Amino acid sequence: MSSIQYLPDPRGTPPNIFKVLAPLERVPYYPSWGMPKLAAFSLCYSLTTSITLALSYLAVILIGGKIVQEEEEVALYFTAVNVLPYLYTSFWGRFRFWQKIANTTVSRGESNILDIGCATGVVMTELARANEQATIVGVDRFSLWDNVPNSPKRLHRNVLASRVHSERLIAHQLPEYTTLPFCDETFHLITSHCGMSQEEWRGKSKRLLVLRECARVLRVGGRLVLLEENPFYVRQYRKLLTEELGWKEVQCHTAWNCWHKWMPPRVIEAIKPPGEIKEYV
Structure with a gap:
């Protein structure tokens, strides 16, 4: 039984993509991750x-x-x-990076995991392989601007092609990430591979609202792992976590094996502190 708790909503719980899509007549041999x-x-x-x-x-x-x-x-x-x-980044580098993160989830006891901007399921499938006890939730707007191809059907096909147990996976299509449908302190780990920057065209305030929502649904002592290609966004996120939310354990480092543009992407790894530090809403 899933331990994911949702906020009360008269419209009901958002549909799980893996439950509402029709079963495939033939499971594909290989996943198609896109670009x-x-x-x-x-x-x-x-x-x-x-x-x-x-x-x-x-x-x-x-x-x-x-x-x-x-x-x-x-x-x-x-x-x-x-x-x-x-x-290299598209077909090898990003998988190696998230494999390392996924391999640490068992020892840390991270059983409820949220992936922001799950797209075609790269992070979700790596987490599912490494941690067979975890419930992994992915949310995405499924916009072609963010990934090509990018659709709920593509995510469904990739999960089946990866031969991971979809019973432990949940995916929702959301219009935005500023109001997540989950209760406070639901997740032990929140990941994002450039998913936060899907709100970039809406401005800095929207991106920071998404980060506040992540802080709200993350448990005390939970881990936040964000990979971003834009170093200015990382600076903004770090400032919000340390100065506005009062988080102390916030580290930044470079993901060299995910470098494919003019600058290598940066990663934030942060731990949510105990106590009522700041309001998240």
């Missing part, structure tokens, strides 16, 4: 690389010689610097 944060990947990188490669081959036909060699060197360098790190 995280395609908008933030900087489309200029891929477009410029394609144009450079096209120009180099055009030079082969029309000019030849030294210019061709220089154009090819530029194209190869640009591809190696910008595209290859992105591919």
Whole structure:
């Protein structure tokens, strides 16, 4: 029986994606994770690389010689610097990072876990593999702006393809994260892989409201692990936790194996302190 407690709502508990979607006739052999944060990947990188490669081959036909060699060197360098790190992060790096986090959940006794911005289920499936006793809840807006592809059906397919027990998994589609449907102090661990920044277009105040909601539903002594690509957001989150909410155990470090843009992403790991430190609403 799930130990997740929900706030009273006349509309009822939000539907669980894994319960309402029809069973698949055939379970896929492999999950399809898609490309995280395609908008933030900087489309200029891929477009410029394609144009450079096209120009180099055009030079082969029309000019030849030294210019061709220089154009090819530029194209190869640009591809190696910008595209290859992105591919590494998308298919290997982010999985290795969250595997390390997931492997610590058993020893810490983290049985109720919330993933903000679960998207196609990368974090949820890693947590489910590492901790067979945990109930893992994912919430997402399932916007194509945040991940391609990104839909409840894709999440459902990936969980089945990953061969993890969906009975311990819960997923909700929410319009926003500023009002989570869970009771106070429900979760032992809250994770987010750039899920907090899904509110970036709504401004700083919305992002900080989401962080306050996370603090509300996190248990005393619970852990908050946030990975963000924008270092300015990390600075804002750290300031809110330490100065406004009064949290003492707040650490920041760099996730080198998730680096695919101009700067490596930063990670906040924080522990919710005991006592009535600050109001969360």
